[in-house]
Amino acid sequence: MPGHHPARSRRPTERKGDVRERAILDTCEALLAQKGHDAITVGDIAEGAGITRGALYFYFGSKQEVVTALVARTVEHLWERSRATAKTDEPRQAIAAAMQRTVELWNEHGPVMRTAIDLSLTVPEIGELWSHTADLFTEAITAVLERAGVQAGTEPDQASAMARALCWMIERTFYHASQEAREKLQKASSTCEHIWLTSAGLTA
Amino acid sequence: MPGHHPARSRRPTERKGDVRERAILDTCEALLAQKGHDAITVGDIAEGAGITRGALYFYFGSKQEVVTALVARTVEHLWERSRATAKTDEPRQAIAAAMQRTVELWNEHGPVMRTAIDLSLTVPEIGELWSHTADLFTEAITAVLERAGVQAGTEPDQASAMARALCWMIERTFYHASQEAREKLQKASSTCEHIWLTSAGLTA
DNA sequence: ATAAAAATCGACGTCGTGTAGAGTTTGAGG
DNA sequence: CCTCAAACTCTACACGACGTCGATTTTTAT
Missing domain, CATH: 1.10.357.10 (Tetracycline Repressor, domain 2)
Structure with missing residues (x-):
């Protein structure tokens, strides 16, 4: 699931993307505490993570992949x-x-x-x-x-x-x-x- | 749920719409036996019941109302x-x-x-x-x-x-x-x- | 037979998804 | 310090499903 580019996992320094990825998942978890998963939009998650929809699709292929x-x-x-x-x-x-x-x-x-x-x-x-x-x-x-x-x-x-x-x-x-x-x-x-x-x- | 026009229930002869209404529910039940409810489209139900999408919305206000x-x-x-x-x-x-x-x-x-x-x-x-x-x-x-x-x-x-x-x-x-x-x-x-x-x- | 009510249709506007391509930032090596 | 490729980001677009609207046809009651 870590982006479309494999072999990024074991890097000495933590890539900016790793932080974003975690932010996306954290946001998703926070949102799930408020509304049901189908009331959540990809835009919501992106916004919560501080990026745009387009950027989110760099990390995950779909909303389902996120959850x-x-x-x-x-x-x-x-x-x-x-x-x-x-x-x-x-x-x-x-x-x-x-x-x-x-x-x-x-x-x-x-x-x-x-x-x-x-x-x-x-x-x-x-x-x-x-x-x-x-x-x-x-x-x-x-x-x-x-x-x-x-x-x-x-x-x-x-x-x-x-x-x-x-x-x-x-x-x-x-x-x-x-x-x-x-x-x-x-x-x-x-x-x-x-x-x-x-x-x-x-x-x- | 019987259409947007109340007080149709107790009629001597059975309206055409009552048949359709049952057909819609029956179709919906049949479809649910095949796919999950969110894989089912309003068009599917309408088609199965022999009407168009537009006609279905005369009987039910939404897909959720049907189910x-x-x-x-x-x-x-x-x-x-x-x-x-x-x-x-x-x-x-x-x-x-x-x-x-x-x-x-x-x-x-x-x-x-x-x-x-x-x-x-x-x-x-x-x-x-x-x-x-x-x-x-x-x-x-x-x-x-x-x-x-x-x-x-x-x-x-x-x-x-x-x-x-x-x-x-x-x-x-x-x-x-x-x-x-x-x-x-x-x-x-x-x-x-x-x-x-x-x-x-x-x-x- | 006729007029009101019931039923049907096709076209339209909206929203959310996922894709495409162009542009910007980052960081390792010369 | 410069460069270049990878990592990252964005805006714009195409598509599919939903629900609405007004026009039109069919049923039904009298």
Whole structure:
């Protein structure tokens, strides 16, 4: 995505364009916090970044490419943090940690996450990114369920299938909660955690 | 939504326009089964309905109004069927019946349901329709949970909040499943049912 | 049969997108 | 310091989709 001229990434000094590129993505993220992505015009983004429409098309081939790059940036951040989290073997701790991480991510990047979900069907690249993320999450949930004693397997009442459904539950619940007040995210998180625990057979 | 000329609904003979209006909605639904709503053009719909763009604007003020009307039609069908379902007091039966009904609805109108969800944020009218539907569903789930012994209340681990999360889980799971093969819906339904039962404390 | 209401059409103005080509700035090497 | 190519920026244009308008034809009621 970095301009049409490859091999610019590893330069000693930071090119002016790198700054612009970041400014474009930052502006886009800021705008997404205000209006829906289809209410945003390329002119808006360019203006916010301090350049003209024409100049923006030097960096990105289209509006979709801009938001795709933004989603990619955010999702990579998410993956990083996932890897950085210490793996605990104890199910209850693992669940609590995962939910806490999720709250933080949605607090920081709610609008981008929502946009990613909205566009994951219409923009294949974003769909790819997001479904991969969902897979990672689902695998993590599956592992916890199995460790807690749920039978492994893909049948409707076994770990894999249940993890999928729980993943969607969390996604959707946070999606809605992140549109409202900040404390809603905490409550939503608690509810999801409770259902997750119950599904794992770990009734408090 | 019936044209710009109100009070046409209750007429002895069916106006030509009523047929056209239905044709437009039917065409729109058919198209939604093929492409995403933003890949559909007003010209496409008009052509499918056998009229020109100009004529379509006699019936609906905009493309959004068309799809809003379509969603309204579908959602009303959904409400009707909900009311028609006999209320059982036995939680297990109630859950099974609700899920069965949901499978049928998504089988028949999957593309419209997905579109409604996609647009419920950007189109306020659709948002209204869908959130009302979700509320009905959530209330029903809440009732079942309480009858099964879950403590009533809105705290994160009480019936209302759990019902909300379960509602989103079902919505999202069906949303994804309905894009794939028909049998996926059945499996998805079984998984949701299992989690619902578990959350209600009704472990098989 | 006729006049009002309903329905249809083609042409037009607007807005947002993406492209093209011309011009300006930057910085590495002579 | 000069030069030249790459990096960057801009204005102008072409296109497609939307929604509007006024003229015209078809239906319907009486």
